[in-house]
Amino acid sequence: MSEVSELPDVACARAGDDAAFGRLVAPLRRELHAHCYRMLGSAHDADDALQDALLRAWRGLARFEGRGSVRSWLYTVATRTCLDLIEARGRRALPMDLGPASERAVIGGAVRTEIAWLGPYPDAELPEGAAHPDARYEQREAVELAFVATLQHLPGNQRAALLLFEVLGFSAAEIADAMDTSVASVNSALQRARAIVHAKIPAPSRQRALHKIGDARLREIVTGYATALERGDADALVALLTEDVTWSMPPIPHWYHGIEAVTDFAVRVPLATCGSWRHRHVSANGRPAVACYLRRDGTDEHRAWSINVLTLRGDRIGEITSFLGGEHFARFGLPTVLG
Numbered sequence: 001m002s003e004v005s006e007l008p009d010v011a012c013a014r015a016g017d018d019a020a021f022g023r024l025v026a027p028l029r030r031e032l033h034a035h036c037y038r039m040l041g042s043a044h045d046a047d048d049a050l051q052d053a054l055l056r057a058w059r060g061l062a063r064f065e066g067r068g069s070v071r072s073w074l075y076t077v078a079t080r081t082c083l084d085l086i087e088a089r090g091r092r093a094l095p096m097d098l099g100p101a102s103e104r105a106v107i108g109g110a111v112r113t114e115i116a117w118l119g120p121y122p123d124a125e126l127p128e129g130a131a132h133p134d135a136r137y138e139q140r141e142a143v144e145l146a147f148v149a150t151l152q153h154l155p156g157n158q159r160a161a162l163l164l165f166e167v168l169g170f171s172a173a174e175i176a177d178a179m180d181t182s183v184a185s186v187n188s189a190l191q192r193a194r195a196i197v198h199a200k201i202p203a204p205s206r207q208r209a210l211h212k213i214g215d216a217r218l219r220e221i222v223t224g225y226a227t228a229l230e231r232g233d234a235d236a237l238v239a240l241l242t243e244d245v246t247w248s249m250p251p252i253p254h255w256y257h258g259i260e261a262v263t264d265f266a267v268r269v270p271l272a273t274c275g276s277w278r279h280r281h282v283s284a285n286g287r288p289a290v291a292c293y294l295r296r297d298g299t300d301e302h303r304a305w306s307i308n309v310l311t312l313r314g315d316r317i318g319e320i321t322s323f324l325g326g327e328h329f330a331r332f333g334l335p336t337v338l339g
């Protein structure tokens with residue numbers, strides 16, 4: 001939406017027209033929600049942040065001077081809202097942030113509900129392509145688990161500066177205005193944030209690697225993973241994994257690294273003692289994913305169990321992140337029970 005076409009709706013919204021405000025917000029809602037997820041690491045927190053931000057924007061519309069676009073102004077409000085939430089709630093974690101990997105399968109590992117865990121994000125909710133011609137990351141690249149997890153290690157101001165500059169194409173001057181600080185402070189925050197991100201994610205985005213694999217091979221890998229679990233076929237599963245594969249299952253703190261540890265866990269837990277598995281293919285955090293349903297002994301229904309995000313290295317699975325909990329399924333448009 002251009003700044004010129006926004007003007008009539010801005011005037012009407014200032015006069016109290018809910019519908020006009022809705023028209024201003026509607027084209028930006030998806031990208032604003034994705035921005036809140038990147039800032040906060042949780043789709044649920046992003047829901048809260050976006051709702052609060054839009055309420056703040058509606059109440060503060062009289063202060064919008066029209067010097068920039070409605071998009072820039074809404075991102076300013078959303079970013080400040082997220083910064084308030086970061087200060088109040090802290091950062092989100094993955095099991096790798098808590099301690100070393102387990103060498104053998106941990107049977108009956110308890111969940112840690114007191115920890116704020118990173119959550120999955122459905123690709124279906126993302127806008128396509130880049131948010132701005134000057135953006136360094138595309139929308140899918142900027143929700144990759146490694147990237148979002150690394151953002152959680154940054155202070156709020158560095159997190160915001162990096163996202164506004166690298167993902168959304170804002171200039172340092174625009175970011176300084178949005179965050180009520182100086183351009184020098186923004187440049188300093190960007191420099192520090194980039195150093196941490198590059199140290200933790202030295203390799204380029206794997207989106208290009210996914211394109212090289214091709215859709216047919218990608219479907220083969222995902223189907224092979226799901227089928228191996230359903231059949232309890234350890235050899236077929238292991239054949240799909242890299243030697244340095246990791247498997248984590250938030251909110252369980254234990255995680256596994258390396259083919260021996262992962263195989264021991266797979267053979268002793270999901271392939272042997274859990275029950276009967278069924279699956280649906282989805283896409284999450286810019287990656288192929290599998291929604292897992294579990295039917296335990298003595299029941300006749302497969303119930304929502306986990307969203308498994310698969311990170312590939314070459315044409316093998318290098319990371320499995322299983323987000324446990326049926327609460328994730330509705331956001332992916334999935335039922336919680338399979339008859």
